[in-house]
Amino acid sequence: MEGSCNCKEVKFTTSSIIKAILNCNCGLCRKANGSAFSTYAVFPSCDFALKSGALKTVQISKNASKSFCSQCGSPIFNENPKYAGLKIVYLGALDNAEHLKPAVHTYCESQLAWLNDMATLKKMEQGFA
Template sequence: MAFRPAEGGCLCGAVRYRIDAEPKLADICHCSMCRKSAGAPFIAWIAVPHTGFHWTKGEPAAYRSSKDATRYFCGRCGSQLMMRGGSNAELDGVLIGSLDEPARFVPTAEGWASVKLPWVKLGLPLESHPKDNPAF
């Protein structure tokens, strides 16, 4: 079956995007940078080919969070939307929670499980990686 494009955006609606390529993976990240950037105990991502991600409305703000990664968010409401760069420059990490239909994408793995907060208990059987998910 062909991939049905997905859309998403920020809380206030000022920035929107479209995904035209099937995600390569869905992952949860427990690293401290993801926690800090989202103000949450972890982030759930889908990794999509860079060429399959397109901004459709507004212009996101950007923050260079490390030497190889930039996080994109709405400059008005602050919603984090996407990360570009990191260990696989061919893929963009899109926050599942920013999608219009987040239930379509179920994480199958978790990265940085070695620093997962001790009270986080997920109800999914996930492939667990102590550091970065090597596929992302």
């Protein structure tokens, strides 16, 4: 599988061996990513190869680091020593990931209550004009 950042400066490849696809609802992911939850595909670290660009990595907690494009800031992956040997890749960083679907929600005790009502929200083809 291939992936990239928004500006295409960072490009990477990883195997097609996906350990999990998940939505993380923990408060740390919400804060670090500015979203209600984060969706990740988890791959073996040894199968991840940076092909171009530079990543900046910051320690966002005692157990988590976040790596992102040093040019545009697009998040690429997280790492956590509790999950040694794994890259927790942002689903949005994967090219052509439309066919990938999360199989599990994690840290559900932190999930925002309104997420249960998402299917009932009005749908718009385009954003606000």
